[in-house]
Amino acid sequence: xxxxxxxxxxxxxxxxxxxxxxxxxxxxxxxxxxxxxxxxxxxxxxxxxxxxxxxxxxxxxxxxxxxxxxxxxxxxxxxxxxxxxxxxxxxxxxxxxxxxxxxxxxxxxxxxxxxxxxxxxxxxxxxxxxxxxxxxxxxxxxxxxxxxxxxxxxxxxxxxxxxxxxxxxxxxxxxxxxxxxxxxxxxxxxxxxxxxxxxxxxxxxxxxxxxxxxxxxxxxxxxxxxxxxxxxxxxxxxxxxxxxxxxxxxxxxxxxxxxxxxxxxx
Amino acid sequence: xxxxxxxxxxxxxxxxxxxxxxxxxxxxxxxxxxxxxxxxxxxxxxxxxxxxxxxxxxxxxxxxxxxxxxxxxxxxxxxxxxxxxxxxxxxxxxxxxxxxxxxxxxxxxxxxxxxxxxxxxxxxxxxxxxxxxxxxxxxxxxxxxxxxxxxxxxxxxxxxxxxxxxxxxxxx
Numbered sequence: 001x002x003x004x005x006x007x008x009x010x011x012x013x014x015x016x017x018x019x020x021x022x023x024x025x026x027x028x029x030x031x032x033x034x035x036x037x038x039x040x041x042x043x044x045x046x047x048x049x050x051x052x053x054x055x056x057x058x059x060x061x062x063x064x065x066x067x068x069x070x071x072x073x074x075x076x077x078x079x080x081x082x083x084x085x086x087x088x089x090x091x092x093x094x095x096x097x098x099x100x101x102x103x104x105x106x107x108x109x110x111x112x113x114x115x116x117x118x119x120x121x122x123x124x125x126x127x128x129x130x131x132x133x134x135x136x137x138x139x140x141x142x143x144x145x146x147x148x149x150x151x152x153x154x155x156x157x158x159x160x161x162x163x164x165x166x167x168x169x170x171x172x173x174x175x176x177x178x179x180x181x182x183x184x185x186x187x188x189x190x191x192x193x194x195x196x197x198x199x200x201x202x203x204x205x206x207x208x209x210x211x212x213x214x215x216x217x218x219x220x221x222x223x224x225x226x227x228x229x230x231x232x233x234x235x236x237x238x239x240x241x242x243x244x245x246x247x248x249x250x251x252x253x254x255x256x257x258x259x260x261x262x263x264x265x266x
Numbered sequence: 267x268x269x270x271x272x273x274x275x276x277x278x279x280x281x282x283x284x285x286x287x288x289x290x291x292x293x294x295x296x297x298x299x300x301x302x303x304x305x306x307x308x309x310x311x312x313x314x315x316x317x318x319x320x321x322x323x324x325x326x327x328x329x330x331x332x333x334x335x336x337x338x339x340x341x342x343x344x345x346x347x348x349x350x351x352x353x354x355x356x357x358x359x360x361x362x363x364x365x366x367x368x369x370x371x372x373x374x375x376x377x378x379x380x381x382x383x384x385x386x387x388x389x390x391x392x393x394x395x396x397x398x399x400x401x402x403x404x405x406x407x408x409x410x411x412x413x414x415x416x417x418x419x420x421x422x423x424x425x426x427x428x429x430x431x432x433x434x435x436x437x438x
Contacts, residue, residue, distance in 0.1 A: 051422065055414035062418060065339010069367075139367040143338055146370060146438045150413050 016077050017134055019200045021193015023077050024096070026137075027086075028191065028240055029125070030070035031097035034087055035247070036118055037063025038254050042105045055154060056111075062147050069140055076136075088258040092251045096240045098186040103179060104246035109162055109172035113180055115155045117230065121187035123148060124214040133201030156221075163225035177227060184230035185211055186239030291357045296322055296329055303353050306345045307417050310387040313346060317375025320366060328360030334371035337418040337438075373437045390423065390434035398434050400425035410434075 016022075041060035047053035071083035080086050100118060105111065126145050132138040162173040188211035197203040215229065222229050233239060291299075300322070301314040313319055313333070321332040331350060335343055347363045354361045373392035376384070381391035385401045400408050405427030412422045413436070420433045 051412040051414075054416065054422075055412055058414035058418055061341070062337065062339055065337065065341075065418075069338050136367075139370075140338070143335075143367045143370045146372070147337060147418075150436065150438075154413055 017200060017202065019193065019196050019202060021191055021195075021197040022134070022202060023074065024191045024193055025197060025203060026070055026074040026077060028096045028098075028189075030067050030074055030086070031095050032101065032118070032122065032187065033063045033070060034067035035095070035097040035101045035250070036115070037061075037067060038250060039101065039105055040111065040115070043111065048108055059115075059151055059154070062151070066144055066147075069144075073136055073140065084258070088255050092243055092248050093241070095243060095247070095251070097243075098189065099183045099239050099243070100180060100186050102183070102243050102247045104249070106176065106179075107172060109169065110176040110179070112155060112158045112162060113173060113176035115151070116159045117180060117184045118187065119148065119152045119155055120218060121184070121214050123152060124210050124217065125187065128204035128210055129202075131204065137202065159221070160225065163227055174227070177230070181228065181230040182232075182234035183239070185215075185233035185236065188214065189236060189239030289357075290324060290326075290359065291329075293322060293324055296324055296354065296357070299353050299356070300331070300350065303346075303349045306342045306349070307419070308384065308387075308389070310383040311376070311380045313350065315377045315380030315383065317377065317380070318346070318371055320368065324359075328362055329354050329357065330362045330364070332364045332366050332368070334367070334369065334375075335365055336371050338367075340418060371438075373435055376435070384435065388432055389420070390432060392435040392437040394437060398423060400428060400430065401432055402430050403428040408432075 037060045040056050040063065043053065043056040044060070045053065047056050067087065068083050071086040074080065074086055075083055078086075098118075100114065100121075103110065103114065106114075123145070126141050126148065129137060129141045130145065132141065159173075162169045164170075188207040190207050191197065194203065194206060198206060211233075219229060221227075297314070297319075300319055301312045303313045305311045305313055305316050305318075308316065316336070318333045318336060319331065320334045321330070323330040331354070333343075333346065333350070343365060347365075350363055351361050376391065384391045388401050390398050390401045395410055398408055398410070399406055400423075403425060405425055407426040408423050409426065410421060410423050411431070415422045415433050419436055419438075421436050422431065423434050424431050
């Protein structure tokens with residue numbers, strides 16, 4: 001990421017509020033963006049169309065950039081040396097991304113389904129942070145939403161395309177939604193310090209509220225396309241822990257260079 | 267010798283600009299110097315015309331510049347910092363560059379001069395999709411191929427009139 005120099009972006013802008021849960025909030029958001037960004041970057045060079053190769057690479061670059069900025073805020077809270085330490089120097093069990101992102105890259109329909117479920121959920125979460133009482137977070141979110149708009153537009157067009165095609169594309173999309181559905185709501189896994197975050201005005205509303213809003217927002221599109229609404233979340237308390245085999249493999253991939261020469265600067 | 271002075275020395279050496287002495291330049295002089303720093307991905311634009319220069323201050327501690335990243339993950343940011351440090355280092359004062367999201371950069375911050383420079387370089391300036399015109403023949407008969415192009419800030423279009431593919435800056 002060569003991120004260390006960018007950590008300074010917000011330093012001294014505003015004191016870090018000593019609120020329980022801020023670390024968990026930032027880590028969950030940063031890990032989500034990092035893991036989906038890295039997963040999507042696996043399409044670089046092998047996407048079904050040249051335009052999609054470029055689009056998926058650009059999306060992945062955006063998400064990794066978002067992760068870097070969020071890890072930057074997390075570094076202020078935890079006093080971590082730099083964002084690379086936060087991104088790479090952890091065991092798989094220490095990551096706090098949503099289980100929705102733990103299904104492996106899968107086929108193109110899986111990628112589109114995962115991205116659609118994640119982007120819509122992330123959009124609701126970002127909206128609840130735009131007027132966060134912690135200015136550095138509110139400012140960053142104000143910038144992120146402008147970019148996420150393009151992501152949703154792009155993946156929404158693909159969802160339509162796969163859902164309205166008969167035969168294999170639609171079958172594959174349905175299979176992907178079937179596999180991901182029980183984990184889709186894990187983006188809204190309650191955070192350990194959530195009440196404190198809400199009291200401090202850092203997070204606008206409880207995750208449970210945001211999940212209801214997200215499900216209501218999905219309904220019109222899913223109804224129109226005749227797609228099954230994601231079912232109730234399976235094992236919601238562990239929605240951001242217990243990452244499985246697919247993540248263990250991905251972790252091996254994204255830490256490979258880092259591990260090859262620990263402490264090197266690039 | 268302080269670290270800051272060392273950095274300024276290095277910046278001066280890289281810029282190869284002769285320095286007479288470290289007098290404090292006026293804000294106008296600093297701004298004029300910034301207008302000579304090209305954006306690395308869109309070199310027809312200066313960082314000033316791109317609208318990423320948010321704040322410039324000059325005081326006894328040096329020259330302070332706050333820049334707005336066009337995209338959160340813009341990989342050109344470090345290059346931009348280096349180019350600004352090189353150019354402003356010629357004034358012989360420490361240069362402090364900070365990236366901030368204090369206000370979001372939007373494509374409306376590109377100056378009229380910058381918009382014309384983009385069009386002349388074959389890149390449609392940012393506007394709503396339906397208002398994009400071909401930068402080569404000015405036709406409105408264009409279609410967006412993909413919202414995502416070769417850099418984070420560009421989309422891919424095709425002109426049905428002159429049958430040229432072209433890029434457009436994303437409105438954000």
